[in-house]
Amino acid sequence: MWRVDLHLHTRRSKDSLLAPDRLLAAARRAGMSRIAVTDHNSARAALELAEHEPDYVIPGEEILTTRGELLAYFIREEVPPGLTPRAAIERLRAQGAVISVSHPFDRLRGGHWALHDLQAIAPHVDALEGFNARCVFAGDNAQAQEFAARSGLPMTAGSDAHAAWEVGRAGLVLPRFATPEELRQALRRASFFGRRAPWWVHLFSRYASLRKRMALRA
Numbered sequence: 001m002w003r004v005d006l007h008l009h010t011r012r013s014k015d016s017l018l019a020p021d022r023l024l025a026a027a028r029r030a031g032m033s034r035i036a037v038t039d040h041n042s043a044r045a046a047l048e049l050a051e052h053e054p055d056y057v058i059p060g061e062e063i064l065t066t067r068g069e070l071l072a073y074f075i076r077e078e079v080p081p082g083l084t085p086r087a088a089i090e091r092l093r094a095q096g097a098v099i100s101v102s103h104p105f106d107r108l109r110g111g112h113w114a115l116h117d118l119q120a121i122a123p124h125v126d127a128l129e130g131f132n133a134r135c136v137f138a139g140d141n142a143q144a145q146e147f148a149a150r151s152g153l154p155m156t157a158g159s160d161a162h163a164a165w166e167v168g169r170a171g172l173v174l175p176r177f178a179t180p181e182e183l184r185q186a187l188r189r190a191s192f193f194g195r196r197a198p199w200w201v202h203l204f205s206r207y208a209s210l211r212k213r214m215a216l217r218a
Contacts, residue, residue, distance in 0.1 A: 002033035003193065005171035007062070007071065007102075007132065007158025013040040014212060015205035016162040020045045023167060024053065030168025033176075036060040036073050036158070043078035058183075062102055062111075063088050068118070069102035069111035071129060071156065074180040085121045098180045100127040100156040105143040106135050122151045126184050130155030131192045133170035136199045154187035159194065163204050170194025 009016040010023050020037075027035045037046035038060040050059040060073045064081040065088045072079065076095045079088055092099050101121070104113045122128075128148040135141050148155050159169040174190035177183045 068113035
């Protein structure tokens with residue numbers, strides 16, 4: 001069985017300063033068998049890392065749609081933000097990606113989903129994020145797990161790390177996989193590991209966002 005963190009960010013995300021090489025080193029220190037790099041609306045770092053570490057890095061992306069955020073794995077090209085959920089899903093399906101839904105009930109994040117929108121896309125995705133270490137309220141993860149169970153969807157999980165010390169804080173224990181279809185099957189036999197991050201972890205992201213904005217103005 002593998003330990004896998006399926007939600008990680010590098011400095012290609014607007015709210016992270018984590019260099020890709022530091023992410024890889026942190027993941028290995030944390031004992032991750034494999035990782036997914038899922039930057040906000042960017043696949044550049046994920047695709048570059050996967051090219052150099054194809055047996056370790058799953059190229060992914062976290063995509064902001066007009067209704068909420070999607071997580072995608074085994075992507076081959078970047079999907080732009082601002083599409084409708086169905087349009088984004090169609091683009092991901094065309095490249096054979098595995099599709100999950102990011103922190104769907106996290107009440108503090110702009111990328112969470114309204115229930116009716118989530119119900120509309122549930123038949124068209126492969127999984128739903130059932131545990132996100134950055135959810136401040138445990139009940140938001142519990143609500144995601146309940147929805148996944150009612151919908152017959154397997155679950156993904158991850159640290160949602162934006163800093164090196166968060167990497168590997170949470171994820172899945174699941175059978176080994178090498179292809180998108182094998183990941184879909186492995187998710188059916190997966191279990192969670194890890195714990196939630198402290199609430200103040202979000203301050204790191206705010207600092208990163210502010211620092212990048214100030215650099216642009218300089």
